[in-house]
Amino acid sequence: xxxxxxxxxxxxxxxxxxxxxxxxxxxxxxxxxIAFPLVxxxxxxxxxxxxxxxxxxxxxxxxxxxxxGYTDSSMSTLVDELSTGDNQILAPTKVAxxxxxxxxxxxxxxxxxxxxxxxxxxxxxxxxxxxxxxPSQSIVLAVLDQYKQTADTVAQIxxxxxxxxTASFMQALxxxxxYTEQYSVSANPPSDSLRYMYAxxxxxxxxxxxxxxxxxxxxxxxASPLAARRAVAGKSKASVLFPTxxxxxxxxxxxxxxxxxxxxxxxxISFGGKDLAANAVLAVGAGAMTMLGAFxxxxxxxxxxxxxxxxFLSCFLALxxxxxxxxxxxxxxxxxxAVPLLSALNPARTVSQAFMSLYYYDDYxxxxxxxxxxxxxxxxxxxxxxxxxxxxxxxxx
Amino acid sequence: MPAFKTAIKIIFRYPxxxxxxxxxxxxxxxxxxxxxxxxxxxxxxxxxxxxxxxxRDGSVLSRGYESYLESRGTxxxxxxxxxxxxxxAAQDYADYIAIIPSGYGAAFAKAxxxxxxLPQIQTVFSFDDVTAQLTDQISTEYLQTVRTLLLSGESADxxxxxxxxxxxxxxxxxxxxxxxxxxNLSRTYYYFTxxxxxxxxxxxxxxxxxxxxFNSGPLxxxxxxxxxxxxxxxxxIAAACLxxxxxxxxxxxxxxxxPMVGASGLxxxxxxxxxxxxxxxxxxxTPLALGFxxxxxxxxxxxxxxxxxxxxxxxxxxxxxxxxxxxxxxxxAQIAHFLPTYWYxxxxxxxxxxxxxxxxVLTQLGIQALTAxxxxxxxxVYQWGRFLLVKLGQxxxxxx
Numbered sequence: 001x002x003x004x005x006x007x008x009x010x011x012x013x014x015x016x017x018x019x020x021x022x023x024x025x026x027x028x029x030x031x032x033x034i035a036f037p038l039v040x041x042x043x044x045x046x047x048x049x050x051x052x053x054x055x056x057x058x059x060x061x062x063x064x065x066x067x068x069g070y071t072d073s074s075m076s077t078l079v080d081e082l083s084t085g086d087n088q089i090l091a092p093t094k095v096a097x098x099x100x101x102x103x104x105x106x107x108x109x110x111x112x113x114x115x116x117x118x119x120x121x122x123x124x125x126x127x128x129x130x131x132x133x134x135p136s137q138s139i140v141l142a143v144l145d146q147y148k149q150t151a152d153t154v155a156q157i158x159x160x161x162x163x164x165x166t167a168s169f170m171q172a173l174x175x176x177x178x179y180t181e182q183y184s185v186s187a188n189p190p191s192d193s194l195r196y197m198y199a200x201x202x203x204x205x206x207x208x209x210x211x212x213x214x215x216x217x218x219x220x221x222x223a224s225p226l227a228a229r230r231a232v233a234g235k236s237k238a239s240v241l242f243p244t245x246x247x248x249x250x251x252x253x254x255x256x257x258x259x260x261x262x263x264x265x266x267x268x269i270s271f272g273g274k275d276l277a278a279n280a281v282l283a284v285g286a287g288a289m290t291m292l293g294a295f296x297x298x299x300x301x302x303x304x305x306x307x308x309x310x311x312f313l314s315c316f317l318a319l320x321x322x323x324x325x326x327x328x329x330x331x332x333x334x335x336x337x338a339v340p341l342l343s344a345l346n347p348a349r350t351v352s353q354a355f356m357s358l359y360y361y362d363d364y365x366x367x368x369x370x371x372x373x374x375x376x377x378x379x380x381x382x383x384x385x386x387x388x389x390x391x392x393x394x395x396x397x
Numbered sequence: 398m399p400a401f402k403t404a405i406k407i408i409f410r411y412p413x414x415x416x417x418x419x420x421x422x423x424x425x426x427x428x429x430x431x432x433x434x435x436x437x438x439x440x441x442x443x444x445x446x447x448x449x450x451x452x453r454d455g456s457v458l459s460r461g462y463e464s465y466l467e468s469r470g471t472x473x474x475x476x477x478x479x480x481x482x483x484x485x486a487a488q489d490y491a492d493y494i495a496i497i498p499s500g501y502g503a504a505f506a507k508a509x510x511x512x513x514x515l516p517q518i519q520t521v522f523s524f525d526d527v528t529a530q531l532t533d534q535i536s537t538e539y540l541q542t543v544r545t546l547l548l549s550g551e552s553a554d555x556x557x558x559x560x561x562x563x564x565x566x567x568x569x570x571x572x573x574x575x576x577x578x579x580x581n582l583s584r585t586y587y588y589f590t591x592x593x594x595x596x597x598x599x600x601x602x603x604x605x606x607x608x609x610x611f612n613s614g615p616l617x618x619x620x621x622x623x624x625x626x627x628x629x630x631x632x633x634i635a636a637a638c639l640x641x642x643x644x645x646x647x648x649x650x651x652x653x654x655x656p657m658v659g660a661s662g663l664x665x666x667x668x669x670x671x672x673x674x675x676x677x678x679x680x681x682x683t684p685l686a687l688g689f690x691x692x693x694x695x696x697x698x699x700x701x702x703x704x705x706x707x708x709x710x711x712x713x714x715x716x717x718x719x720x721x722x723x724x725x726x727x728x729x730a731q732i733a734h735f736l737p738t739y740w741y742x743x744x745x746x747x748x749x750x751x752x753x754x755x756x757x758v759l760t761q762l763g764i765q766a767l768t769a770x771x772x773x774x775x776x777x778v779y780q781w782g783r784f785l786l787v788k789l790g791q792x793x794x795x796x797x
Binding site: 033035210308 | 444512564716
């Protein structure tokens with residue numbers, strides 16, 4: 001392929017275009033970098049598509065020993081009431097004896113069985129369904145608690161104030177009025193799978209630092225004969241560094257846009273209807289990571305180790321953005337509550353939080369703070385890079 | 398063994414690389430294992446939701462309600478403004494937020510006495526609807542008891558006070574042990590499950606580092622010209638890569654013995670420990686093969702690292718490494734059966750639960766080894782195919 005002609009361009013524009021072309025021609029890196037959010041988004045959507053429904057209440061399948069102890073108690077009314085309607089929480093299957101309940105429990109498919117003996121409820125749960133991640137057993141216990149508490153209360157009233165146990169009182173007890181109503185505080189309904197999607201984009205943002213690392217390594221005269229020729233071209237380091245970083249930023253931003261559009265258009269991932277602001281997060285995030293990548297590229301460590309450093313940083317920082325599942329999300333939240341500054345200094349977390357703020361909040365104050373943090377991050381690392389590159393000497397006198 | 402020695406030198410020339418990838422990933426695994434609620438094998442422990450109560454009333458009833466709810470869960474503080482409530486929803490700080498309106502206590506007592514509609518406590522559910530519904534049931538327990546007492550003629554304050562004691566009475570339960578040896582998954586299990594990610598990402602990148610170094614322009618030319626048979630040369634590189642696996646297993650495996658990860662049945666006997674090491678070793682062959690293929694294909698180290706990220710995360714997501722406790726279903730479950738990571742975790746699960754058999758262990762290790770063999774064979778098969786195509790093309794060329 002003939003070398004592109006850059007005679008008509010200014011040196012700065014020429015450096016910008018050439019850097020862009022060099023990075024684009026590093027096809028394998030470009031392909032994998034673009035592929036990352038596409039592959040991960042698809043996988044998360046396929047693997048965790050049912051994540052939000054996994055957190056929706058499904059009626060808990062339980063066995064009920066419907067002997068006389070059960071049918072004569074008001075437990076049967078309570079269970080029937082909680083087994084129908086929009087807020088159904090139990091899916092009971094009636095059996096005649098405890099032995100039948102035990103046989104069915106052993107066969108699987110039920111969380112446990114309910115018995116009532118002498119007015120006292122008892123719940124026998126399957127040891128195979130006692131995972132701490134599944135609160136279903138606690139829900140069944142809460143139902144039994146309600147029955148027992150009402151029964152105990154009536155028993156106390158019968159002792160202390162028997163005249164109160166009128167027919168109207170007993171009739172009123174048979175009804176279960178609503179005590180609470182749900183209230184929405186966020187601009188959009190809570191969703192767990194969105195955290196994975198936002199974390200994927202945040203991970204991609206950090207990965208973009210790889211472009212600047214590669215580009216800045218290529219500016220060091222000892223990197224290659226081409227780099228040596230560029231170093232003696234009579235141009236200041238600043239006049240080469242600025243367009244190089246600008247090219248890296250542009251390429252990073254374009255790669256992120258591909259991932260963003262894929263999430264937005266193909267999978268309909270919501271950013272709270274604030275697409276322009278979401279793009280601003282990507283643009284500023286790309287800028288911050290370009291500067292971080294430049295800093296890593298300018299460090300005096302073996303060049304081969306630098307790309308490893310970029311990859312590890314992406315993985316490590318994404319941990320606190322919630323990339324690795326519920327426990328990683330909890331860890332990120334714990335760090336944010338304990339050391340907010342440390343959390344804010346994590347660009348993956350900040351990018352993820354910026355997206356979350358667009359989805360959940362009415363106003364832009366958290367979003368603005370995230371943008372300011374990322375911009376500050378970019379400024380600090382640009383200054384550090386400039387200082388490092390200014391001091392570097394190669395085969396000097 | 399000059400090539401072997403050089404490969405080893407290459408590995409140790411990048412202590413930062415080894416430190417970050419092996420120690421760093423092991424550290425991430427330790428952090429994730431620590432974030433897991435309980436490290437001990439338990440029977441049944443009741444769910445304790447995180448709850449926040451915003452009391453705008455301050456009555457005896459609202460205070461009693463708050464005390465009761467907090468006694469059954471973990472109390473967190475959320476300020477009474479829209480921003481804080483949105484924060485709690487976005488950050489998942491609370492499973493359930495109850496907002497008690499001003500004048501609620503008096504209005505509740507009056508409504509019960511009059512038989513009119515009850516005032517409502519406003520609730521904010523997190524995305525974890527199941528836990529929020531549980532908390533709603535707990536709310537109902539207390540308020541139902543207060544209502545019963547009010548119906549009997551008790552005063553509002555007396556009803557609220559007595560309800561706390563009465564609502565604290567709990568129904569009895571027992572756990573039917575239907576699966577000997579089954580228990581909640583331990584921190585050690587989570588750690589070694591996550592180790593799949595650490596081993597994949599680290600070994601792809603580190604193997605590629607060796608191969609990339611050997612395949613860099615002038616060095617490759619010198620190696621090709623050296624009086625060493627290519628097979629012997631490749632075997633030396635392979636030996637160095639196997640040593641890399643030993644190093645990776647030693648460092649990543651050591652993390653599983655740290656006190657904060659905790660011991661479990663997984664490390665109980667030398668036999669189980671041996672199988673765990675064998676599982677890690679056989680699984681490691683897959684990322685080693687991938688790194689080998691990438692390195693041989695001449696991919697740059699930056700591209701290899703990006704590829705390592707994509708592949709390791711993809712394997713782990715599809716095999717359920719990051720979603721332990723959420724059952725894989727449908728097409729994902731079917732795809733997972735073709736992935737070595739799935740079988741690596743399956744063996745660990747069997748070791749943890751004590752449910753493995755000789756045939757299941759051999760199947761799990763066999764599928765992992767087969768996957769690695771297929772990946773290793775990709776390049777030779779590709780080159781052989783190209784060679785055949787060239788050979789087949791020659792007669793037609795000469796015919797022309």
